[in-house]
Amino acid sequence: MKVFIVHAHPEPRSFGQALLQRAVQTLRETGHQVVVSDLYAMGFQPVATGDDFSERRFPDALQYDREQKQASQRQTFRADIQAELDKLMACDLLILQFPLWWFSVPAIMKGWIDRVFANGTVYGAGGKRFDQGGLKGRKAMLAFTTGCFPEMMAPDGLLGQRDVILWHLQHGTFGYSGLQVLQPFVGWSIQYTDPGQRGAYLDAYAARLRGIEHEAAMPSHPLSDFGPDWRLKPGIAPRTAGHRRPGDGA
């Protein structure tokens, strides 16, 4: 497989960097090709602006997604975006690796998503989304560290259930784009761990990655499960944490 790891951590001596290096080493030993975008090291610019396009279809007022659509057709993205798009389209497995900040990715990685997951390529262009998305046939996973303990992300945990917290990323970003989503890898409460526990996390991540190509994706609904009103058709039971039926509670 071609594996594309996008990494966001401000500190090169962090445990996150150790996880990244272990992943690269393990995947290469297993015979996979690995490409890394280390966003802090690259000085990646995360703010979407009109300068992201070398020509503008609507120069008077920026409509970012419509300019993305034209840039997808004419390959007029700024070079830093096109380079990331090329890596993304070439991969079989995308891994986003980061410390969980405010229940999501750090801003530098959100900007990578905003700018690289482009209309006309990753979605759109005649209804490409979910199982018909521009990234279909590929897989993706989140690999992140937390300050919290696993019980806090239990279904009845203080922070809410894990897959609800991650919904905007796993369903909204990965799923919408056509990526099949693997279970996340989580390094829990990293700042409260000792070197032995950190070593155990590194080993667990390596063991997981050694068989990653055989893992099944998490449940999701194909577009055909939804009616013309974009709601689940009668008789289709919700399969995910984010889809409910009346009477299912809050």
Next chain:
Amino acid sequence: MKVFIVHAHPEPRSFGQALLQRAVQTLRETGHQVVVSDLYAMGFQPVATGDDFSERRFPDALQYDREQKQASQRQTFRADIQAELDKLMACDLLILQFPLWWFSVPAIMKGWIDRVFANGTVYGAGGKRFDQGGLKGRKAMLAFTTGCFPEMMAPDGLLGQRDVILWHLQHGTFGYSGLQVLQPFVGWSIQYTDPGQRGAYLDAYAARLRGIEHEAAMPSHPLSDFGPDWRLKPGIAPRTAGHRRPGDGA
């Protein structure tokens, strides 16, 4: 009330800017004080780095949240962060206004959260979180525009239920910090609306804001609903989209 509006849109001639201006005008007419941070106009820097602190407790390797804690005690945040913190702590109502990008806020606003919602001030410092959070006594709401139609965010909609999509912001960011969360204001499928529909959205937003101080907050759990294992105590029924009990389904 003192209302603090944080706004993120790359285009000064956007409908988002029209919503912002209408909000400022309406709130002032109603007698509220309004402060605005227009992040694109300010050139706000969203990437958290070690330069965010004028002195470092751990200069060898950056632990961002621990440096935030010290900076909260010693007021050693970089000036751009301290200015935003001062506005935040002074407000009674926080409004985040933005176009929904990838089921979340644009990167420039995520960076505002990463850098300004600081450990030691907004949370932490002896267990401050949720109803004991550093922003308790204040309210907050999201005001955003979408490319999608409302049915898509129905409980059984294609994109998932609205409050699951927004969980990382409404529960994870607002709730965790002690803010009471008001229902969001949503301008649906803005790029498919005509001037009449846009005018109706502006009027609806203004009407909503005119009575905003009387609105009740959305349901949430106080910390005391959770046991020492950080899970809902026996007998406490989940009140939100993100808390489940075994048997409640996915």
